[in-house]
Amino acid sequence: MTSEHATADPWPQIGDLLVNHDGGRPDPTAALAGQEVQLRVDGGETLVLTFLDAGLLRWSRAGRLVQSQPYAAFEIRPDGFFIDFVDVENETRTCCVWLDLRAVRAVIIDGSVEDRTFERTDLLSRARLSGSQSLARAAVRGAALQPEGEIPSFPPGAALLGRFLRYVYSATHVYDHYYVSPRYFHWYCWKGPDAGLGELDEVQCVELAEELFLVCWTEKLLPCLAVTIEDHRAMTSIGKIFGADSDTWKTGNATVGARMTRLADIPSPGSAD
Numbered sequence: 466m467t468s469e470h471a472t473a474d475p476w477p478q479i480g481d482l483l484v485n486h487d488g489g490r491p492d493p494t495a496a497l498a499g500q501e502v503q504l505r506v507d508g509g510e511t512l513v514l515t516f517l518d519a520g521l522l523r524w525s526r527a528g529r530l531v532q533s534q535p536y537a538a539f540e541i542r543p544d545g546f547f548i549d550f551v552d553v554e555n556e557t558r559t560c561c562v563w564l565d566l567r568a569v570r571a572v573i574i575d576g577s578v579e580d581r582t583f584e585r586t587d588l589l590s591r592a593r594l595s596g597s598q599s600l601a602r603a604a605v606r607g608a609a610l611q612p613e614g615e616i617p618s619f620p621p622g623a624a625l626l627g628r629f630l631r632y633v634y635s636a637t638h639v640y641d642h643y644y645v646s647p648r649y650f651h652w653y654c655w656k657g658p659d660a661g662l663g664e665l666d667e668v669q670c671v672e673l674a675e676e677l678f679l680v681c682w683t684e685k686l687l688p689c690l691a692v693t694i695e696d697h698r699a700m701t702s703i704g705k706i707f708g709a710d711s712d713t714w715k716t717g718n719a720t721v722g723a724r725m726t727r728l729a730d731i732p733s734p735g736s737a738d
Contacts, residue, residue: 479689479708481658483719488635490703490722493537495519497546502564504571504608507616512573512608514548514562522550537720539703542677543567547694549705549720555579556716559707561692563679564610570617571608572671574681576601578688578709578716588685598667599683601690601708605669619671623647625678627731632702632723640723643731644670650682680704687711693721700725 497516504512515523522536534553538546544566552558557579563572578601583591592598607617625644632640638657644650647670653663664686671679676697683690689708695701702725707718 476662476686477658478710478712479687479706479717480710482687482689482706482708483717484658485638486634486706486719486721486723488638488722489633489701489724490720491539493519493720494540494546496540497538497548497564502571502610503612504562504573504610505612505614505616506573506606506608512560512562524550539720541694541696541701541703542674545674545677547703549692549718551707551716551718557709557714559705559718561705562608563673563694565673566610568674569610569614571610572617572619572673572679573606573608574679574692575604575606576681576690576692576707578602578690578707578714581714584688597683598685599690600685600688601683603669603681603683603690603692605671605679605681619673619679621647621669622672623670624672625650625670625680627733628727629729629731631726631728633726634721634723641728644668684708688714691721695725697725697727700727 498518501515512526517523520535521533523533524531531553536550538548540546546564548562548564550560559576561574583595607619609616629643639655641653642650649665650668651665654660666682666684668682673679678695680695681692687708688711691706693702693704702723705720709716
């Protein structure tokens with residue numbers, strides 16, 4: 466007798482997840498073309514971004530200089546931009562930036578699927594040894610836009626705790642998210658390459674402004690991560706998915722966008738109704 470589990474399709478790979486997730490995504494903006502920003506984080510490290518045109522930038526950081534490489538930028542709110550690029554010299558590393566020109570501050574999100582140390586380690590051992598369920602890594606840090614400016618703090622928060630949301634990326638890709646705790650969220654796929662599947666994965670949620678959130682999650686069954694900016698006024702989610710094929714370790718990256726619906730708020734035990 467063959468079990469249902471044994472005959473099920475395999476878990477989708479990163480290449481499957483990068484298709485048809487952009488139905489709610491606007492076109493990239495050229496508003497940053499010709500500008501340069503210097504983003505300083507704790508420890509004195511500075512990331513310099515020079516936007517050569519609407520699709521190419523030059524960047525320097527920690528003694529490295531990349532003269533030209535592709536990027537994409539999206540204006541989420543007036544003078545508030547989500548910027549995404551993959552390191553053209555190391556495809557296992559990616560960088561996203563939330564750039565708020567009005568508030569004169571930024572957030573840098575460094576993502577990586579470079580470290581394969583625990584690739585073949587069972588899940589419990591991986592969590593115990595590395596401190597995370599996931600192979601993908603994402604570091605979120607506030608950055609100042611001025612040489613002497615104060616570096617903003619964006620600690621992970623609980624603002625999304627209990628929110629039950631639906632994300633429609635396209636007619637063929639629909640997901641639900643439920644934010645269980647400051648560290649974990651549950652996702653379920655109604656339509657898409659992982660339809661009928663769901664998981665509890667690690668998440669970082671940062672409140673950028675009123676009803677505006679940075680959401681960054683890493684999956685444990687695939688070496689992949691996502692970074693999105695969720696505007697709970699406009700009910701839009703715009704960002705990227707990045708990861709590696711678990712067989713070939715070939716990486717993929719795509720910008721994504723969804724229309725959101727707030728289905729319910731589920732209070733945690735002991736919280737006020």
